[in-house]
Every structure is written in C-alpha cells, then in structure tokens.
Amino acid sequence: xxxxxxxxxxxxxxxxxxxxxxxxxxxxxxxxxxxxxxxxxxxxxxxxxxxxxxxxxxxxxxxxxxxxxxxxxxxxxxxxxxxxxxxxxxxxxxxxxxxxxxxxxxxxxxxxxxxxxxxxxxxxxxxxxxxxxxxxxxxxxxxxxxxxxxxxxxxxxxxxxxxxxxxxxxxxxxxxxxxxxxxxxxxxxxxxxxxxxxxxxxxxxxxxxxxxxxxxxxxxxxxxxxxxxxxxxxxxxxxxxxxxxxxxxxxxxxxxxxxxxxxxxxxxxxxxxxxxxxxxxxxxxxxxxxxxxxxxxxxxxxxxxxxxxxxxxxxxxxxxxxxxxxxxxxxxxxxxxxxxxxxxxxxxxxxxxxxxxxxxxxxxxxxxxxxxxxxxxxxxxxxxxxxxxxxxxxxxxxxxxxxxxxxxxxxxxxxxxxxxxxxxxxxxxxxxxxxxxxxxxxxxxxxxxxxxxxxxxxxxxxxxxxxxxxxxxxxxxxxxxxxxxxxxxxxxxxxxxx
Amino acid sequence: xxxxxxxxxxxxxxxxxxxxxxxxxxxxxxxxxxxxxxxxxxxxxxxxxxxxxxxxxxxxxxxxxxxxxxxxxxxxxxxxxxxxxxxxxxxxxxxxxxxxxxxxxxxxxxxxxxxxxxxxxxxxxxxxxxxxxxxxxxxxxxxxxxxxxxxxxxxxxxxxxxxxxxxxxxxxxxxxxxxxxxxxxxxxxxxxxxxxxxxxxxxxxxxxxxxxxxxxxxxxxxxxxxxxxxxxxxxxxxxx
Ligand code: SF4
Ligand code: SF4
Numbered sequence: 001x002x003x004x005x006x007x008x009x010x011x012x013x014x015x016x017x018x019x020x021x022x023x024x025x026x027x028x029x030x031x032x033x034x035x036x037x038x039x040x041x042x043x044x045x046x047x048x049x050x051x052x053x054x055x056x057x058x059x060x061x062x063x064x065x066x067x068x069x070x071x072x073x074x075x076x077x078x079x080x081x082x083x084x085x086x087x088x089x090x091x092x093x094x095x096x097x098x099x100x101x102x103x104x105x106x107x108x109x110x111x112x113x114x115x116x117x118x119x120x121x122x123x124x125x126x127x128x129x130x131x132x133x134x135x136x137x138x139x140x141x142x143x144x145x146x147x148x149x150x151x152x153x154x155x156x157x158x159x160x161x162x163x164x165x166x167x168x169x170x171x172x173x174x175x176x177x178x179x180x181x182x183x184x185x186x187x188x189x190x191x192x193x194x195x196x197x198x199x200x201x202x203x204x205x206x207x208x209x210x211x212x213x214x215x216x217x218x219x220x221x222x223x224x225x226x227x228x229x230x231x232x233x234x235x236x237x238x239x240x241x242x243x244x245x246x247x248x249x250x251x252x253x254x255x256x257x258x259x260x261x262x263x264x265x266x267x268x269x270x271x272x273x274x275x276x277x278x279x280x281x282x283x284x285x286x287x288x289x290x291x292x293x294x295x296x297x298x299x300x301x302x303x304x305x306x307x308x309x310x311x312x313x314x315x316x317x318x319x320x321x322x323x324x325x326x327x328x329x330x331x332x333x334x335x336x337x338x339x340x341x342x343x344x345x346x347x348x349x350x351x352x353x354x355x356x357x358x359x360x361x362x363x364x365x366x367x368x369x370x371x372x373x374x375x376x377x378x379x380x381x382x383x384x385x386x387x388x389x390x391x392x393x394x395x396x397x398x399x400x401x402x403x404x405x406x407x408x409x410x411x412x413x414x415x416x417x418x419x420x421x422x423x424x425x426x427x428x429x430x431x432x433x434x435x436x437x438x439x440x441x442x443x444x445x446x447x448x449x450x451x452x453x454x455x456x457x458x459x460x461x462x463x464x465x466x467x468x469x470x471x472x473x474x475x476x477x478x479x480x481x482x483x484x485x486x487x488x489x490x491x492x493x494x495x496x497x498x
Numbered sequence: 499x500x501x502x503x504x505x506x507x508x509x510x511x512x513x514x515x516x517x518x519x520x521x522x523x524x525x526x527x528x529x530x531x532x533x534x535x536x537x538x539x540x541x542x543x544x545x546x547x548x549x550x551x552x553x554x555x556x557x558x559x560x561x562x563x564x565x566x567x568x569x570x571x572x573x574x575x576x577x578x579x580x581x582x583x584x585x586x587x588x589x590x591x592x593x594x595x596x597x598x599x600x601x602x603x604x605x606x607x608x609x610x611x612x613x614x615x616x617x618x619x620x621x622x623x624x625x626x627x628x629x630x631x632x633x634x635x636x637x638x639x640x641x642x643x644x645x646x647x648x649x650x651x652x653x654x655x656x657x658x659x660x661x662x663x664x665x666x667x668x669x670x671x672x673x674x675x676x677x678x679x680x681x682x683x684x685x686x687x688x689x690x691x692x693x694x695x696x697x698x699x700x701x702x703x704x705x706x707x708x709x710x711x712x713x714x715x716x717x718x719x720x721x722x723x724x725x726x727x728x729x730x731x732x733x734x735x736x737x738x
Contacts, residue, residue: 080707087703088551095540096611128538129610194711197703205716215527218701219534236538236615239531280712497529498619498694 002277003301003312005321005465006188006208006352007246007270009260010333010340011181012453013358014412015267018179020044020140022259022268026183029258030245033494035237037102037127040139041244042259044181046146047396048155048388051180052139053098056230057156057344063092065191065228065347066284073285073348078195078226087197092225096236100137102127128236145177152177157395165389176387178358180396181267183259184231184244185343185351186210188275188299189284192243195226200241207272207465208352209246214494217241228347238494252467260462269452271328271463272321273352274301274312284348289399292345299350300335303328324465329452330354337449339408346399356453357393357405359412383409411439415453418446500670503682508659511689518692519700532698538611546605550598556591557634561648565656568649575646584645585638592635599627619694626690630683636676652681 026042045051059065063077075082077092086092105122113120126133142151148170158166168174186203190210193201200216201223203209212223212232217240223232224241232243247257255261260268279299286295301308303325312322325331333340333356340354383390383406390402390409398404414435421432436446452460523530536543564571575581603624606612638644651668658665669681691697 075711079711084703084706089536089540089544089547091544093536093540095537129614131610190712193713196713197706198701199703199705199709199713202713202715205714217531218698218703219531220703221534221536234534234537236535238528239533240528494528496615496617497531497533497697498617 001301001308001311003274003308003315003317004205004208004277005312005317005325006273006275007186007251007464008208008273008328008330008334008352008354009183010269010330010354010356012267012269012333012340012356013178013180014356015265015453016044016179016181016358017265018044018046018144019264021262021264022181025258025262026244029247031242033237035235035496036233036242038096038099038139039233039235039242041231041233041242042181042183043139044179045140046143046152046177047180048152048157048177048392049142049145050151050154050156052100053094053230054137055154055156056094057228059228059347061092062094062225062228062230064226064230065349066189067348068285068287071285072281073189075191075195075226076228078191078222083195083197083220083222087220087222090221090225093221093234094224094230096128100139100141101133101135103133103135145175148175157392159395160400161389161391165391169387169389169392174387178388180343180355181259182229182231182343183353184210184227184246185229185349185353186244186246187352188277188350189280189348191226191228191347191349192223192232195222196220197222201232204248207248207251209248209251210243211245211248212241212243214238214240214242228344228349229351235494237496239497240494251464254464254466256458256462256464266456266461269329269333269456269461271330272303272325272465273328273330273334274303274308274317274322274325275299276301280350284350286348289346290401292348292399293341293397293401293404296342296345296350297335297338300331302335303331318466321465324463327463329456329461329463332448332452337411337445339411339449341397341404341408343397344399345397355397356412357397357408358388359409359416383413407439410435411441414439414441415446415449418443419450422447500666503678504655504666504669505659505664507682508685511685515688515691519697522692522697523700530697530701531695533615533695535612535615538615539605539609542601542605542609546598546601548598549594550602553591553593553595553598557588557595560588560591564645564648565653568653571645571649575643581643581646585643588645589635589638592631592638596631596635599624599631603628622690623694623696626683626687630680630687633676633680633683637674637680641674641677 023040023042023044027040031037031039031041040052043052051057055061056064059076065076066073067076078086103124103126105124107122110120110122123132124135125131141147145152153166153170169176186208187210188208190201190203193203193210196212196217197220198216198218200213200218202211202213204211219234219239219241221234221241223243224230224234226232227243232241234241247255247259250257250261256270260270276299283295283299286292303309303312303322309322313319330340334354340356342351342354345351386393386409390405391400393405394400394402417427417432417435418441421427421429436443536547575584606616606620606624641647651672655665655669669678672678687696691700
C-alpha cells in the first residue's frame, strides 16, 4: 500500500444555478491576460449541449484520454510513439475556432463618436487580431438550451439513444436541462502528464494538484490533445500551455479556491481523500467500462482504518492531513453516502472531481397542465420517467452503467421523502419507510446528507489540510514576490519568447 | 580573408552558441519554447511543417553521419548505383525542406492570426534557413556528387575545427561560392540559436522515450516529515 493524499472535490448539481460566478472569479484571478483570454479554467455548460470547446467529449474528434489496450491502457492520441511522430503538427489539436475567438467592444467609440443621426455603437473587436469581428460563437453560446438544434441535439452523450427516445426528450413540454460546471479534475492517472514530452507537467505528491512548469513547457501541445476534458489550454501568446492550478497558493494558505469560494449556489465541496497509489494502473485498466466507477471508489481508502493511518504516516502524510481526510465532505459524499460520481469515467484518468447528479429538473413533470414535483403514488415513478433519460445520465457519469445512476437518484429521492416527512409531514410514513429501506438509509444518515447538502457552513464545505509551509520548499516562496503575476511563480513577466 | 571566414567566424559562432544557450536555458527558461502557432492556424501548417521539419531532420542526420563516419559513407558509395540512390534521396529531402519553408513563409505573411505572433526574429530565422536550403540544393546540383567529396573535403575541415587545430587549406581552395555560403550560413545558424526560436531543437524531448509516463514531485521530504515537531496550531483565517 502506497498511501497518498489528494485534494478532491464534489459539485452538487442540484444546487447549481448556472450563474457563472465561478467562471468569472477564476477569469479575474488567473486568465485575464494576453493569450489566455479564450481560456476558461472553470466553465459552466448547459447539458444537454456541446460544451466548451465544442464537442469536447467526442474523442473520435479530439483523441483525448486513455483507451483500453489489452490488459493495460494507452493514450488515445498522444504517447511516446504518436506524440513524437506528431510533434511537428498535431492533427488532433483543437484550434482557436473550436473554442471561440475572444473579443471585447470598442467602448471608447461611445464617447468619441461625432454627433450624428445614429446612436453610436460599440463594435466587437477580436482580442487576437484587434480587428472587427462578427461574433459567431462563445464559450456559453448554448446557455439554457439556446439554439438547441445546433447544440443540445449534437450532444455526444446521445450516441446510443434511439431517435425516438431523443424525440421524446426534445418535446417542448418535456424539455429540461441542468448545468455542469467543470474544472480540471486533478486526475489520479492524468493523461496530460503522461503526454507531455518535456516532462513539464507533474502531480504534486503532497496534495495531488496537477501543475505545468512554465519554465519547462516547450509548446509541444500534447497535453491539450491528451486531456479528455480539454482542461489544458495553449497560450498562443507566450507559447506555453496552462491549466487550472486549483488555486494552490490559496490552498496553501488555507483558503478555498476562488471558484469555490465565490460559488453562489454553494454547490462546491473540497476535501482530502487518501488513496492507494499502487493500484492506479490496475484500476485505470479495469476491464469493463461499467465497472469503472466502483473500481475507482475502491482506490480511496478509509481514513479511520488504523492500518491506513499507519501506512499513511509511514509515507510522510502529516497527522493533520489524515484528520482533514476524516472530516472530508468529499469522502462522505463519494465513499460513505455514494451520492457523487465522476464525470466520464470511461476516459480512465481517474478524475478527482465528483458530481451529485441533478435530481429535480428531471423528475418534475407537467400532467394535464399541472406542474407536479414528484409522483406520490409510484414511489420511484419519477425516476423511470425522468425527463433526462437514465441512459443519457449514465453516459455522462457512469460510463453507461444505468443501475448506478438509478441507485444514486433513489437515494437522493429517499432523502427528500424523509425531509418532507420531517418538515411538512404530509407524506404517508409507509412511503418514507419503504423508500429509506430500499436504499438502505437510516434517518440519521439522511439528516446528515440533508445537512451537508443544504445547511453546511463554509468550513464544513471546505476542509483544507494545513500546508505545512515550515516543511516545504516550493510552498516557502514569498507570496509577495509573486504578487500580480499568474500564480505559476513567474519571477519574470510572462512575455512571449523570441 | 579565408582565415576570418573559416576560422574566426566559426569559433565566434560556436562560442556564442555555447555561452548563450546555457545562459538562456538556465536564466530565461520561460522564453525557451517552440512557439507553435498551430493553435491559431492548423490547416496550412500541416503540409508546410511536415515537409520542412522531416526534410531538415533527415538532412541534418545525413550530414552528421558524413561527418562522424566518412569511411562508411565512402564505402557505401563504392558502387555508383548506391551513390545515386543516396544523392537522389538527399536531394528529395532537400526539396521537401525547400517547399516546406516556402509554404511556411507564405503562411506567415498571409495569415492574419499568424501575423500577430510574428516577430522580427522569425524573419531572420526564415531568411537564414532559406539561404541555407537554397545554397545546399545548389551545391548538391552543381558540385556532384556531394556525398563523395564531403567526406574528403569537409569532414577534415570540420574535424580540425572541433579539435582546435583549424586546417582551412582544403575548404579555401574549393572553387564554389554556394558551398562557401552554405558553410558560413551553417555556422551563423549555430551562432544565432540563443537569440531565436532555434532554441527549441536543443530541447527536443528525447528523454520522453525512456521516462515513465507519470511524473510526481514531492516538495516535502517524505522520510523526514512524520508528525511535524515544528508545527503549531496557527490562527486559521476565518471565512464566514
Ligand atoms: S482533467 Fe485533464 S488537465 Fe486535469 S489532471 Fe486530468 S488529464 Fe490533466
Ligand atoms: S458559481 Fe456555483 S452556482 Fe454559479 S454557476 Fe458556478 S458552480 Fe453553479
């Protein structure tokens, strides 16, 4: 057993209101720079939809992630052979237009326009070329199902839904959507790290944050292709790739990452998970896609188990970190309550960002013109007739394993029945009991789930282990020295080389 | 004059190259990058970049073999057929590099987005490469057969440079302007490496072939830190 600690996250999708505050927080802190304007280390997509960059989930186009190769896994579009062969031109690299051309407006024109019969306008100009452009797409062009024919209909996760199933879900009165905020998953088996020919990308041993060393990156662009989540971006100005750094300077000083701190819906949780690094390869090579979620859950260790604690200490994990792991909200959501699932586990990078799937928008329905939240008569009736087909959700979160999705939704539903009974009391006790029994939930657990979901305070949502700056090297850097730069520890301006 | 061109100049270039690249690699690592512009324009780049890079790569190693193993090259050339095969292959790769760079220049001049990331140094680089490739093609065409006399003329000269005992008689006596230009511009390329994007071929990621796929760095000394003795409970910043 090789115990390591990993800072992991849970996003509770039922609570996301799609306000994009997280994206703006991140943009303001890290990517408001030349060459990085188009990057959204944190972005929020509407699902169903094609996302950002367009159709990022379609690995037939982008060749990201790992694929099964006999008993092992190999990189789909990069790696030693393919990477070095394609180093002069990477055929699967997403280009600027796959994201969007960033723009601003000529606001000054509003003030300086000469007097005339027309209202002055602020025309859009490209942030790349500085010329006027007609804005044709943006990172959230399909927000709230805007332009569904071109976007929602093209969602890659419909691939094995029959046309009639899709037809049903796109009927106007049945249409629904939810938001999917995404950041880098700081994977256990990161494809970006494996694909980097320069060895510039690395995973920090202490907390598992995946970083790109800006001094070593040589713009071979393989990480952009390899990351199946398209969370490594190429800065066209500096000629260096960049990615989400999980606000490590903030983490090290005990603060939550900017996107999480700002989250209006309070959907985000962050905490330590202990895992067995010896098993990474084995788990990533799991035979059937459908078993991937369970296999990944198996790699995370119980922080209360005395043997795990002993092994962790032997590995140099501080007691304070182990204590943080015991209090971790992520551990509760993912391992204990089994409510949170990884996004696209079939990419086999073992992502450390888990999602509690959205229950509500899908379960409510309109019958005879009356809006009904859930169906009392049939306990799980709402689940079977979910407006977002279970198949669709399973393509997103469980690599096609539909049982797993139903399991999670039922548990979420049972908590709702229980809380309805406690607070309003208009449900038959029998229904509540059946529901709770079927998913093996006790009243106490259900209350705990409710508490952490709805009432949790800041310090319950973000359990950040002390960074032990007194023991560290990288972390010892004086924050004042690197103030105002991009957080990579630049000591020089991020200017383009020559 | 010959002494200046074939002794002083090469040594100057080599010295600048050595000192400059080591300095830049260590002190200005952030600027060392291939500065790929594929992200801004990927379609035209495909043919241009592939033709250019593979052409140059093969030729570079061809020259290197001629320099390191002149005897084997001579032996191979013992039969005219084999000599012809070698010469034609080399010429084809030369043409490939030539067409590649023409396309690259065209792309850089015409594509709006690529223009944005184009610097003066890029034109210096392209110009010197053009000189190098064209002069090389001329040498190959007019002074046949290069692979035969390279070993006899150039290898001794280059060797003498590298063992710090320059012998320029052979090269000085050669009566071919294109060859002289080719040699001079080759040394200039070496000399400007530290000032241009040429740096990227020094950092070609060969070590990728033998390193393990995953990379993990530890900032703490895993063996020393158990339960930190220096650690004391501080004041946690309050967030809410
Ligand atoms: S999400 Fe992508 S960029 Fe982030 S660690 Fe995983 S593979 Fe790397
Ligand atoms: S800030 Fe929170 S609620 Fe708003 S879009 Fe981001 S994740 Fe959703």
